[in-house]
Amino acid sequence: MSTSQLPEVKSTEPNEQGYRSYSLGEFTFRRDEHFAHIDWPTGRHVMAVEPFLKALMRDIAWNFFYGTVNFDSVIGTVNHYGDVDLFAGRFNEDYRKAEIDHLENFPHDEIKATFEAMLGDWVNESFDPFAAPQETGSAYGDKSGNNMAAVTRTRVTAKRMIGMPDDELLRSDESGYTVNRMFADVDQSEPEVKVEPGYEKEVSAFSLFKYLSRSDVTWNPSVVSVCKDSLYCPTTEEFILPIIHGNDRVEWFIQLSDEIIWEVADRETGRPRANVVMKAGDCAAMPADIRHQGFSPKRSMLLVWENNSAALPGMIARGETPNVPVEF
Ligand SMILES: [Fe+2]
Structure with missing residues (x-):
């Protein structure tokens, strides 16, 4: 008998603000009211949680896209089309010189599962990470519900061309x-x-x-x-x-x-x-x-x-x- 195994997501119990922390290899991710905190053995980084979640949303929705997705000047991913690098400071000249940069490679499904779990947990009901600033509520504050409909959205893909039989029409x-x-x-x-x-x-x-x-979007x-x-x-x-x-x-x-x-x-x-x-x-x-x-x-x-x-x-x-x- 064969069983299909879902990749394991390593997370903690919710913190005081209601959010779980996640780990991937030697990286850990933690959020509070305002910030995403990312730690690795040789360094640490903090991002305002709104830009972090908007970047995380694109990285998942684009399936790690082509090449490098930099969340900012420190954190990001490199797609190798089957496996994915998660890095801190890899494409930052000063982090490289100081030798505090860090990179680990993960099977595509493993990093995707962790990122999806984190996005689902850290996005509150009021926030849509795909929306323009005036078309969404706030990403900040203690945990308050979720917005799974927004964060599980996938990009629209034509099989041949929009308008051809069987292709999705978003035109009315x-x-x-x-x-x-x-x-x-x-x-x-x-x-x-x-x-x-x-x-x-x-x-x-x-x-x-x-x-x-x-x-x-x-x-x-x-x-x-x-x-x-x-x-x-x-x-x-x-x-x-x-x-x-x-x-x-x-x-x-x-x-x-x-x-x-x-x-x-x-x-x-x-x-x-x-x-x-x-x-x-x-x-x-x-x-x-x-x-x-x-x-x-x-x-x-x-x-x-x-x-x-x-x-x-x-x-x-x-x-x-x-x-x-x-x-x-
Ligand atoms: Fe580009």
């Missing part, structure tokens, strides 16, 4: 997704499609602006089309990207509306490399050796184009393909 009031307050001016009409008989299941079109105007790309390794991941952004993403491949951005300011730094050290202001219609290729964080003053629409090929990180690490899409 009936779907439960209404137009966001900041996209009230977005045209809600759909393109007219006349299909040659026999091709009804092959031809489709939809208004991406209408689709995105109904997104109720920020900084959470939905995969709307898949063509081999080419993923179109448009998203709506407001306020600050809750993580600092360290690329392991080139990543393309097309700013579809409004404006995002990007701080771009060296992936390894965090040293600043560029500030990029992207206005509607601008296109940029973020190199494979950078980290970046976006600031969106008004809710905006961004198309993120990802090359999902599993071969890319190795090819880039071995120098077989450049860190930029074009060398002039």
